[in-house]
Amino acid sequence: MAQRMPRTPDISVAKCSYSLVLDMISSKWVVLVIYAMEDGPVRYGEFSRRIEGISKKMLTQTLRQLERDGLIERDIHPTVPPAVEYRLTALGESLLPFMRQLKTWAAANLPLVEAARTRFDAQSLAE
Amino acid sequence: MAQRMPRTPDISVAKCSYSLVLDMISSKWVVLVIYAMEDGPVRYGEFSRRIEGISKKMLTQTLRQLERDGLIERDIHPTVPPAVEYRLTALGESLLPFMRQLKTWAAANLPLVEAARTRFDAQSLAE
């Protein structure tokens, strides 16, 4: 008895490190932008072309957020049409192993998730 | 030359497994709910008390989503006040190592992120 009876909350959004990290990477475009830089620097226009459906506003906004968090760096080459290159910092690269694990998990388990959803939806309909 | 010149987009939200997995876990309460179940089944009311600020609506919604994705299971005990227990499935538990890695990363790197933000904001103000 008297085993784990928390009268006051012990889990909070503001303190949970899961939430803090997820806030950094969980917006719609962040992972795609990081993914694009996996094997080297990428220019603004190249992101635009490679990432399907991203608007200039969302691209700029996503890049600024990543720069603010210290995950990427901006190199401005003052050439005739100015060229701006973005690349991962050491901090940004330290997220890659974690993203690769995510990918491995997805490959193995997303089909199971799909199946669970189908089951759940079928059952909901039946009731 | 002719090295990596994608004329058509090769990165898309709909296909990227990062995005698909993040969709599952990136809502505000999901990680907190999973976290609460880390060391055993938890009842509805216990979630309410332990997770600071969660409303019944968001709790129910989060639990239903996790159940639909096959990450948790519901056990209804038809006792006098009905008791409903939630626990992680094998699929749900398979996410735990990944979440622990996230926590490790956070412990090591969140201070660096904080510092980067402070620098960035100071510089933005100065310009």
Add this chain to the structure above:
DNA sequence: GTAAGTAGGAACTTTTAAGTAACCAGTTAG
């Protein structure tokens, strides 16, 4: 002169996520 490329910024609208409040059935305690 005009269209297209460079890398954005600002204003505005739409869509989605989240929060609030009231209510339900059933039982027990006062």
Add this chain to the structure above:
DNA sequence: CTAACTGGTTACTTAAAAGTTCCTACTTAC
């Protein structure tokens, strides 16, 4: 009789995220 507990549902409102459109300034090609 009323309040409180169990585990929710429903309707409505608010706040945040994302999308759309038009604009900048400079250069080159047509």
